[in-house]
Each structure stands twice: as structure tokens, then as C-alpha cells.
Amino acid sequence: MQVHQQVSEHSDAIDLMVNMGPQHPSTHGVFRLVIWVDGERIVKVEPHIGYLHRGSEKICESEQYNQIVTLFDRLDYVGNLNSELAFCLAVEKLTETAVPERAEYIRVILCELNRIASHMLFYGVYGLDAGATTPMLYGFRERERVQELFESVTGARMMHNYIRIGGVKEDVPDDFHKNVLALLDHLKGGVDECDSLLSQNEMFLARTKGVGIINGEDALDYGVTGPALRASGVIEDVRVTDPYSIYDRFDFGIPVGSNGDCWDRYYVRVEEMRESIKIVEQAISNIPKGEISAKVRRIIRPPAGEVFVRTESPRGDLGVFLVSDGSDKPYRVKVRPPSFANLQALEHMLEDTYIADAVLVLGSIDIIMGEVDR
Amino acid sequence: MMESSNIPSKREIKVPMVRECLDQRGENLHKILKESIAGFSGAEISVSIDMVTLRIDSVDLAEVCELLKYIEKFGFDYLSCITVVDYEEKQEIFEMVYHLVSIRRHHKMAIKVSLPSNDPTVPSVLSIWKSADWFEREAHDLFGIKFEGRENLSPLLLFEEFEGYPGRKSYPFHDYGEW
Numbered sequence: 001m002q003v004h005q006q007v008s009e010h011s012d013a014i015d016l017m018v019n020m021g022p023q024h025p026s027t028h029g030v031f032r033l034v035i036w037v038d039g040e041r042i043v044k045v046e047p048h049i050g051y052l053h054r055g056s057e058k059i060c061e062s063e064q065y066n067q068i069v070t071l072f073d074r075l076d077y078v079g080n081l082n083s084e085l086a087f088c089l090a091v092e093k094l095t096e097t098a099v100p101e102r103a104e105y106i107r108v109i110l111c112e113l114n115r116i117a118s119h120m121l122f123y124g125v126y127g128l129d130a131g132a133t134t135p136m137l138y139g140f141r142e143r144e145r146v147q148e149l150f151e152s153v154t155g156a157r158m159m160h161n162y163i164r165i166g167g168v169k170e171d172v173p174d175d176f177h178k179n180v181l182a183l184l185d186h187l188k189g190g191v192d193e194c195d196s197l198l199s200q201n202e203m204f205l206a207r208t209k210g211v212g213i214i215n216g217e218d219a220l221d222y223g224v225t226g227p228a229l230r231a232s233g234v235i236e237d238v239r240v241t242d243p244y245s246i247y248d249r250f251d252f253g254i255p256v257g258s259n260g261d262c263w264d265r266y267y268v269r270v271e272e273m274r275e276s277i278k279i280v281e282q283a284i285s286n287i288p289k290g291e292i293s294a295k296v297r298r299i300i301r302p303p304a305g306e307v308f309v310r311t312e313s314p315r316g317d318l319g320v321f322l323v324s325d326g327s328d329k330p331y332r333v334k335v336r337p338p339s340f341a342n343l344q345a346l347e348h349m350l351e352d353t354y355i356a357d358a359v360l361v362l363g364s365i366d367i368i369m370g371e372v373d374r
Numbered sequence: 375m376m377e378s379s380n381i382p383s384k385r386e387i388k389v390p391m392v393r394e395c396l397d398q399r400g401e402n403l404h405k406i407l408k409e410s411i412a413g414f415s416g417a418e419i420s421v422s423i424d425m426v427t428l429r430i431d432s433v434d435l436a437e438v439c440e441l442l443k444y445i446e447k448f449g450f451d452y453l454s455c456i457t458v459v460d461y462e463e464k465q466e467i468f469e470m471v472y473h474l475v476s477i478r479r480h481h482k483m484a485i486k487v488s489l490p491s492n493d494p495t496v497p498s499v500l501s502i503w504k505s506a507d508w509f510e511r512e513a514h515d516l517f518g519i520k521f522e523g524r525e526n527l528s529p530l531l532l533f534e535e536f537e538g539y540p541g542r543k544s545y546p547f548h549d550y551g552e553w
Contacts, residue, residue, distance in 0.1 A: 049530060049531065050530055050531035055540060058541060061543075094423075220477060221451070221503060221504045223454070234477060242480075305422060306422060307422075307423050308473055317454065321457050331459070332457070332460070334471075336473070341455075343508075344504070344505060373531060
């Protein structure tokens, strides 16, 4: 940690510039935050990103459509399946491909389980940010169960490359149905256990209640989406308001907070896991038999045109803008990463908080730097 | 020979400008947009798959955006993303695409602005939507788009000493040197 002294513009007191990151255990990746403090109070912050910039959008322009799915895995590396889905939906919309029912159900089940796994990771790490070591053990235990199922279906723990244009890679194993039901039983108990362990803990409440407040209007202005926006009381979930895939068939609620503070952002995610379990339950009981992929050409050449797809990733509104010129490679791919926009609001959330809360506020947005920097 | 194949054969590719895809909300937006935009010269409305697209001159951008955000029937309170598409080789333009979503009114649209590639300057929309901040800095970084009426366009994704605009098609992407 470096400390610089400089004369404040605000008062006669001297502001301290404190540099956090880019390598810092609580920044969730390579992220640098420069904080100016007046005593313990934060005067101004300046986020620096780009340490993980790999030019993914540019690489997409020199790959064929099928090859790009693997690149999307590496954007949001905690919610991989959701990123894959976003790209595949965009190509399917452009080529007017109808995805078979069974594939749609498999996609929804896996994406929702991925959401639970992602939120469980958040839960564990957020406990750690607040100084509680135990939640991490519980969070990772639940996440591990989901990862095991993914491994049995996709063959990989993180970089799945399972959702393909037109459907999914292969059919699920024979014991999938049984495994998912057993997993759901575990998860129901697991979420309750996690909830009772941390949510009402007095120390945790004292650290998170009323900290890093942002109201709904400001949040929207900054482009905040997902759980962070819903915590501020705005009812917006792309799965409901602009449904994609087959999400309009399921009955589930949108958890909404009221204060827009760190605790709300935390608790909205806990509740969201319960809603995701409901979706998976409905999907697994209705999953039809049949094809798992539409008949698509080996080399896909969508007609010239452009399409914008919005999806709800675990972190928020994940958009993909695809421009095709009719060749086998896209002319332009633009990813609208939810973490990127959410991180912009950090400035606002950190106004007038204490330096000790900076880590907690940053943790509550749940950023993934792979997605922010692309 | 199978007849019931849904895949269009290679020769007859379906045109993606399918008006039928636009849902009720999109149709309504299309209608009210047509009335409100009539005053701007060069404004064009088109529909691509399920998105209403408005093409305007870059000088009108700030005014149109203000109108779209603050007039209640539009209520575009959320700027989803700003994209730059590089058509420098064929048409010598950069195309800016602004995707807007109205959370209150439940509709979405895109605004397109063409900029000449020798002087890509566009008014900033930062004063209208704060979310434009990093998207504009990114566009400046990767494509060299200049934004009028805002400060701090320092590199966001690239480092300070980086030269060139790596997002552009003309940037030599595959012949970089090892160091």
C-alpha cells in the first residue's frame, strides 16, 4: 500500500491518497482503486481498470461463430454458461434458428444452477470481505455440489463450451434427472443454512446496513443492473421484462430491496438463489424428450444484419450486439458487460463512507474483472 | 428428399428485416417516435428484427437524447451500451450505436450516428446518462472517437503510452512484435 500526501482542494486539511491494488486480495481480480481520504472519510475515488484487457471483442472478429463460444466462457468466468447463452441467442436470432425444446430446458436448468453457484461464490467471498471466515467454507461447499453436476454434464468445471449455436453440445447423462433432484434438496438446505449463518449476524448487519447507499434513480442513471439495481428497489429482471429463451414459462419472483445499501445487495442475491431453485424445479419436472440441437451448418454464415440481445447474467444485464456481413466471421461483436457498468457506480456508492467500508462496498457489487476488461 | 427442412438453403437467405417480429411495445414506440422525430432533418426510422432503430445526424444527438430521456412517453432512463462499428474501409465512416432501454415504459431502441472517419467527433451524452462515461472512454481508447463537451478521456482499458487504435479494422492485429 502506498501513501501520498497532497494539499486538499476541499479544506485546509491534508488529503491522503491511498492506493489499493492492482494486486490486493480484496479487489476480486486485478483492479486498482485510488482513494483520497480526509481522516477516515473518503473524499474521492478513482477506479483504474484494464489490467485484464485481452481484446476479446477484436479476437471475435477473426474467429468463426462456433469458435467464439469458447471466448465468451472466458469473459464472466464465474457465470460461464450464462455468457455462452447470450452469444448463442444472438446468433440464433440472426439466423432465425429454432432451438429444440429439450435443449432450451437443459439450458435453463444449467444457467440457473450456474446463477446459484455464482451467488454462492459471492456469498462466501462477501463473508470474507466482512471479516467472517466461516461463510466461505459453507458457500464453497454448496458451489462444489453444483460444479460436480456441471462436470458430469459438460465435462468441465469452469470453461464448459457446452451451449452451442442451435442447442447444446450433447445430451445430458442418464442420471441427470436424479442428480438434479438430489442437488436441489441439498441446495435448499444449503441456502437456508447459509442464510441463517450470516444474514442476521449482528456484526455483519453493523458493517453492511446503511453503507454504500445508492437510490434507484441514480443506479439506473449509472447503468447499474442485476441484483445491485434490484436492491435499490427497481423491479427489473430481463428474464421477466424482456424474456428470452423459455423464461416466460416459469413461475418465479423478483427479489427487490428497499434501501439500496450493501446488505440489500447481499440479501437480494440470497433470495435470488431460492427463486432459481424454483425455476430449476419447474424445468426438471417438465423437461421433454427429443432433439438437443437444431440442424445448423458446420460453418455458420448468418445473413447480413445486426442484432442486440439482452440476457440476465448473475451480475446483471448482459447484452451482445452482433453485426454480420454475411461471411463466416462476425463483422463486429460488442459485449455489454454488467460488471463494467456496475463498477461505474462505485464512485457514487463510496461517497461519504469510511475507508474501512470501501472493500465491503466493492464486494457488494460482485464484479468479475474478466468481464469488465474483456 | 426431405421436404420439411427449416433451414434456408444457401441461395435463398431470409432477409432479417422482418417487421412481424416487432412486438406490441415495439410497434407503439415506432408510432410515437415517428411523430416526435419529424422535426429533425435527416432522421430516419427503421426496424431490424425486433429493434426500432433511429438514424440521426451527429449534431442532433444531444437534443434527441434529451428528448428521449425526459419526455414521459419515451422515458429512456437507461443507456445500455455504446458501440462503435468500423466501416472505414468501405464507406469511410464510423457508426456509433446507442442502445437505450426504458425500464419504466418497457421498450428499447437504438440510435445510430455516422461519423466521417477522418474526423470522428460526436457530442457527449454524459450529461444525460452517467453510464455513458466509461463507454465513451472505451470508444475513445479503442477507436479514437472524440467526444465533445466532456472531460477526462484518459485511457481506460489501454495503458498511457499505447499508440494507435486497436479496435479499428485497420490496426495490424496479427503482426505484433514479441517483446
